[in-house]
Each structure stands twice: as C-alpha cells, then as structure tokens.
Amino acid sequence: MSSAIRTENLTKSFRRVTALDRLGLDVPEGAIYALVGPNGAGKTTAIKILMNILRPSSGRAEVLGNDAQRMAGKAFTAIGYVSENQELPGWMRVGAFLEYLRPFYPAWDRDLEKELVKQFDLPLDRKLRELSRGMRMKAALAGSLAYHPRLIVLDEPFGGLDPLVRDELIEGMLERAPEATVFLSSHDLAEIESFASHVGYLDQGRLLFSEEMTELANRFREVELTLEAPATLPQRLPTTWMQAKASASAVQFIESRFDQERTGTEIRQVFGEPRNIAFAPMSLRSIFLAMARSGRRVEEGDRL
C-alpha cells in the first residue's frame, strides 16, 4: 500500500528547543491516522510542516507524493486541512465563504456542499466571526470536505468542543473517510479510539510508536500473576514487560508483545508455574499511559 504521508528524520527546532526530533512517519493511503500525544508534544508542528506552513530544520516530508516543502497552489486541491487555530475570514458569511472556496477546487461537489451544510446545520447567513468555536470548525470542515480531498488533515479538531458537536464532526469526517486518508492530531485518546485505524504517539517531539490500532490493541495486555509464594522481581525481566511490580504473591506487568503462548512460556521461565495467570486487554489510554511512564521509544530493532 502506498503512503499518503511519509516523513524521514523530520526535525524542527525553534532556537534551542527541539519541537520535532527525527520524526519518521508512514501513513498508508486510506488510513485514519491519529497522531496523539500530550500538549506540546510537537503534533501541530508536524502537521504545519506537512502542510508547508512551517519549514523543517532538517529531514524531509512527502504528502501525496509531493515534497512538503514545495507544496503550493494546485497541490492543495487534494488536501483538506482544518485546524483549531486557523484564522478564517471572519467578515465572510458562511455561505459566502463556501461560495468563495468553490472556484478554487475543480472537484468541488455542490451536492456534497449542500449535504454538509445540512448535516452540520450551518447558518449560511451568519458571519464566521459570529459563530461559536464548534460551528466555525464545522464550517471549516465543510469547506474542506466538499471537494472530495484525497487527504484530510485535522489539527486538534475536537478540542474544547461539546460532545454533540464533536460527534457531528466525527460523523461528517467518517462519512468521507472511505474515499480519503485522514490524518489527525489529538491529545484526547478516548475520542480517537473509536474510529482511528492507525495511531502514532508523539512525546517531546519523539515518536514513541506508530502502528495499526488493532495490532496495538492485540499486542498490549495487562498481565496479573498469582504465585504460590510471595514474589520478588528478578533483576532481569523480558524487555517487552513494562511497569512490572510485585506485592505479596501477586505480580503485575504490561506485556507489549503479547502472544499467549510465548508470554506464558516467559512467565514460567521467570516465576515458575503460577497459581493463576490473567491477561486483560487494555484501552488506548492505558497503553499510552504505560508508554509515557516507561518513556520508551520505538526504534529499529527495539520494537516494543
């Protein structure tokens, strides 16, 4: 599968602060890729570089096969970009805004525009600056979906929105998803868990991991062992075990490369035959918290 977005060693420094540190991303076409991480992790910087709003300090980025640094003009006819910080022409009415955007895009779909206006319940005669934040985001999204973009890039699209508006936006985006690649950033893990197909975790400018959601969910397990005797943790544990802790005869850890047979064998090698073994699937939030706490990074040959 070809990539909609690919970056190699993408680095961005603002004076002495490194906002992005050798970012390597590969977003396959058709994916709904969520770039998550805490505030200040570098998500917006990464997106701005992809959109050629900022220039990288080093490394390269490709978006839909174009060098991101050369992206301009017609290249944006295939991209729909919406950001929570975007300054829209507040003096324009919603209807005029959509009307203004229309001629820029050869593939603009008037029917889809109408559909989006209806779906988002957009007030066409209201000025953009008079709209609430949520409505403004919906107007921006309508103006970014109506031309069937191949790539939809959303920077923190749901931040601070009430659940109803957020669901409307997600619904609107997902309806277009089959024909596009969606790349979005968020610091709220719960909101993307339900629809993202791929996820990348960025922390302090570094990508801790990037993979398919199902694969991620499958390989992470909370493991709880009940031993026959009070347990002590040996010095050396398998590298794929995270946050191991022992209390009385119980041992808990997070397995980041879960395979029932292999994990079971490793447990028996370390602790002998336990009285009970429980494997519990983890939420995305739990996985990220574990990742953040262990502060580990996915690198070649060191995949968790």
Place this chain on the structure above:
Amino acid sequence: MSQILHIFRKDVRHHWIEILLCQAALVAYCWIEVRTWGEPGTFAVDSLTQFIVVLVPLTWSLFMFRLVQDESLVGDRQFWVTRPYEWKKLLAEKILLVLLFINVPLLIAGAILLAKAGFSPAPHVLGLFWMQLVLLQLPFLPLLALASVTRNLTQGFLTLLAVWLLIVGTLVVPAWFRISSTHYMTLAVGLPIVVPRNSNDLQGLVIVLLCVAAVGLQYARRKTAQSRLLLVGGALTTVLIFLVSAYATRHRDPFPVPARPTIAFHAGSDPVKLSAPKVPAEQGEDVPIGIPVTAGGLLPNSLGEIRGMRVVLEGPGGLRWDGRWPGGMQLLGPQDSRWRALYQMDYETYQRLKSVPLKAYVSLSVDVFREHEFETISATGGEFAVPGVGRCRVWGMGRYVRCISPLVKPGMVVLRTDPALSTCPDQDMSLARPIYGLPYTSLPAPRWLRRRSELPEGGISPVVTSIFYFWEFNDLVQICPGTPLNFSFPQFVENVRSDFAIDNVHLDDYRLPGFQGGAMMAADGTRLGLPPAH
C-alpha cells in the same frame, strides 16, 4: 486569470469602504487643488489643503495594508495558505487592485485637472503615465513591501511611522555636520506623496530592488524574517549612502571650475567702506555676515544666475570657517553688479574669529544664460495665457504672478515688470522703503524661475504652480490689469566661476544688523534690476 478575478471580486466586496475612501480623498484633493489655482487661500482652505494632502496618502496606506493583509503573509494560522492559491496570481491581483483603484483614478484625476487648468490632456498622456510610474516606485512599492511583512493595520502604520521618523532623523544628522541637505528636504514633508528629486540614483535603486525582493520572497515563500531583514537592511543602506555621501562631499568644492570657460566673467571684493553695526551680536543667536561683492563681464543679452558663493575664512593658529551662500534671489545682468552675499555664522565661531585678522577665499559660481526670446503680455484681472509657461494670474495685491503649467515647471523664465508702466492707481514711489539706505532707482524688477527636472516629479496633480514674487520691492512693484509683463526664456550657455581673496578681513565689519540680503546694485550704488527686455 480566473483566480485573479475571483480574488479580485472578493477583495472589492470586502474593501469597498477603503476604495471609496481613496476615491473620496482624491476627489477632495482635486476640488481643493482647483480652488487653489483660482484665488488665494483663506486660512480654512489652507488648513483643509494641508489636511487633504496628508489624508490622500493615508487612505492609500490604509487600502494597501488592508488589501495585502487580507491574505496575510505573516504568521502560520491563515486559512488561505493551505488553499490552492497561486502566489503569482495573488500578487498580481493585489497589484491589479492598486492599479485599478489608485493609479487609474489618479490618471483620470490628472487628466481632469489638466483640463480644468485649461490644458488639453491629450499631449500630456505620456507624462501622466510617467507620473503613475514614479508613484509606483514611491510610495506604492514600499507600501506593498511594508504591508507584506506586517501582520495587521496597527503594525503596518507603526512601521510606516518608524520609517518616517528614520527619514526625518536622517535629514537631521547632516545638519549637525552643517552639511546642506536641502536637496532631500522634500522627503521630510510628506513621504507618501513627495518623490525625492534624485529618484533614479543609487538610493532609489536600492529601495526599489529590495522592496521587489522582499515582496517576491514573501509571496513566493512567506519568509517573513528574511523579508523584514531585507527591508531593514535596505533602509539602513539607504540611510548610510545618504550620510556617507553627504559627509564625503562635505569638503568637496561645491562649484567645480569649468573646463573651458568662454566668458570673461570676473568678480571681486566690493571696495565699499565697512563698519560694524552699533548693535552687538545677540548671544547664542546665529550671526549674519555679509560679504560685499562686485561682478561683471557678462555679454549683452546675457543673464547670470548665481549658483552659489563659497567663502572660506582662515585665521592664525589654524582658525577656519567654511560658509556657502546659495545665491537665492540674485540675478546678474550684463552691467557690473554689486551685492552682499549673506552668510549665517554660529555665535561661538563668530566670537572666535571676530578679533583676529582673517583672509577670505571666495569662489563664485554663476550659470550664464542668453536671452533672445521675449514675450510681452498685458496682465488681466483674471487668468491669462503665457506661451511657454502656461496660465498665469496676478495675486497678492498685485505683488506676484502665479502661473500653472502642465506636468513640469517651465525652463528658465524671467519676468520683468517696469513700475513706471504700472497701470495700478496710486502708485506712489515715495512709499518704497530702501534697504541699507540705498535708493531703488534702476528698475524694472526681474523675477525668474528655473525647473529642476525635465520629467514630471510624481505626486498627485500634474498641474505645477510657479510663482514670480515681487514682494521684496515693497510698494514699488505692483501689477494690475493692463500692466505689461515681459517674459523671456533664456537659454543656458555655460557655467562660469571666479575666485578671489580678501586680505585682512575684520569679521565684525562684515556683520549685518539683520538677515535681509543685500540688494543687487549698479556700480553707482543704486539698486539694480535687469536691463529692459529687447
């Protein structure tokens, strides 16, 4: 093209108020301009004129800042940067708007003003276009550059203010060095509408190139920091060129010796008896110093316009003072002439030099003209046409003639009027107040003007005003309907220079009681006019 027109429509819809403001200010300017031709301005009209003259460039600035910043090039949050805008088309659209809503109305206003002034616009179309080209260079290009590197209106106007202060500051510096900067003074009055006289020199080139580079860089790459650096660098380079050239020419001979003079022009110290004024020089005030000069040697039908006179005073112990007299209101005729060249000396220098014997080295530079074309026209109560000048009118209680011309001032023009032929009632020669006890006898009185450039200098109005003042003749010269006015159009022949020295100068003897210049006199001490026109 369709993208240009599409953005154009949006901008017109969004900026119609600014567009209207520009047009309203221009209409107001034209209205006030036409009024100023017809009658002397009242205080209210003069104040309004000043206001409108400032208002017009302000409306241009407002329009251009708003227009460019609608698709702001500064920052990383603008929605349009991730839309399929093509930068060349966006820039072309902005330029198109400026051309259409500033330059075209100016062009039309220029044609209307010419027609209103009584000149057919058709022969001056190229000149009108040239004026627009000059305006594009300044102020529109720098304004476009400023708008493209500023985020909003406040930032734009503050930057404009900073630029204006920089220019004024630059003009003040040479004054500290006592370097003449009159050549550039027009810039300080109103940057947006006044074009520097040397607009095609190195400074102008630097401004244009760096503005073009900054605008190009901003639109093509949105490299704000680099663009700002270019503009700041350009501004500082321009200032540096100005200061360095002003400083470098500080000791240069302002009146180079002509290569092969053909006219036996000569000048020397006028051997009049000198004595110090009874009133002592005022402490802390500049002291007026008058050097009596006699000059002659011009051929019949010739005139000499004094370009300037330099006096270097040297005294014992390395004392030195260098003064220049710009010539001003003096015109030499073929007969021997005497006058006092007026200098301004600071009080401290005067105190240092006044008590020691000095030697004065004098250089006098004169442009010689030959007169062969004359036109006598009777003044009327209203406007009258003067071929080669334009349309003229007698103003200010008959003490000056105000003429308007299309696009550029006329070349060298001398206007003579003979008080003896005045048609004014109650012409009382006894009312004349002589200067320094010298009687006014030898007249007619001459006034003249000379243009600086063959090309229109930019600005809004293509109608140029020239004034022939006769005020300094007190009540002697008064022009009324029917008074014959003799215009001549002398042709430049060559520049001549005369150098002489004056020994044993006692400065206090040359001190004058006031800053009024010494009148041109004939050898017998009577005040001179020029010989009658042939």
